[in-house]
Amino acid sequence: MAGRARFELWTSSMSIKGQVFEHALLRKRIMRKETCPILVLLIVIIAVVVLYMQSGGNSNDPSLFDNEGRYDSSNLNYMGVIYTDQADILGWSGGYSESDNCPWGAVHNGLDFGFNNESIVIAAAPGFVEEISWTDTGPADNVYMIHVSIRFNETIQIGYVFEPWTTDSSGVDRQIEMLDIEEGDWVAKGDTLGEFLKLGISAHIHFAVYDGEATCPQPFFSDEAYIEIMSLVHSYQPTWNLCYP
Numbered sequence: 001m002a003g004r005a006r007f008e009l010w011t012s013s014m015s016i017k018g019q020v021f022e023h024a025l026l027r028k029r030i031m032r033k034e035t036c037p038i039l040v041l042l043i044v045i046i047a048v049v050v051l052y053m054q055s056g057g058n059s060n061d062p063s064l065f066d067n068e069g070r071y072d073s074s075n076l077n078y079m080g081v082i083y084t085d086q087a088d089i090l091g092w093s094g095g096y097s098e099s100d101n102c103p104w105g106a107v108h109n110g111l112d113f114g115f116n117n118e119s120i121v122i123a124a125a126p127g128f129v130e131e132i133s134w135t136d137t138g139p140a141d142n143v144y145m146i147h148v149s150i151r152f153n154e155t156i157q158i159g160y161v162f163e164p165w166t167t168d169s170s171g172v173d174r175q176i177e178m179l180d181i182e183e184g185d186w187v188a189k190g191d192t193l194g195e196f197l198k199l200g201i202s203a204h205i206h207f208a209v210y211d212g213e214a215t216c217p218q219p220f221f222s223d224e225a226y227i228e229i230m231s232l233v234h235s236y237q238p239t240w241n242l243c244y245p
């Protein structure tokens, strides 16, 4: 009996020693598993910093926007019109409205310029071409829209939506080919963005100013440009304002 008890004691101490040994091995394995993700994370952080520095500081974060002294971005109060000749605009059907209490009876977050085919479209303000993209808005007369987004400063971004008014998808490529700009370009006020492709009767450019959210463009125009745009509006709609609350 005594011999058997001693034997059991011996095996249990062996197994305790075995467990301790196994724990040590396990800890080593865990440490290896922990070091691996930390290394990957470090490599990713270094890569992001290097890429950010190469991009000249213009990341997708608007708060880091830097125009590197190209123009005065402190206050946009010198915006121009987006056409070179008032005769290129064939109609005025809608300005900016925050409710349906306006002549066109619907909320509309921008100004619609009914450009003639192949008319020159110019930049209303300087900025960085953040995005050129297109959308398929589904079954309608006006399916394809080409979006050009130009950032002026940390908060103000200007959108030019080219609406050729077509259900033919080839209109997207044709309109993009008629643009003189690419994503990543800097434009000055008055620079040519491209020519307008008019394929349908109601083709136009939807022009919108975003200051956080879409806002009435009126305060951003220079006095001269505001007089010019109101002479355009009143040539088609003698009693209309540019914006309605």
Ligand SMILES: [Zn+2]
Residues within 6 Å of the ligand: 094, 108, 110, 111, 112, 205, 206, 207
């Ligand atoms: Zn519009």
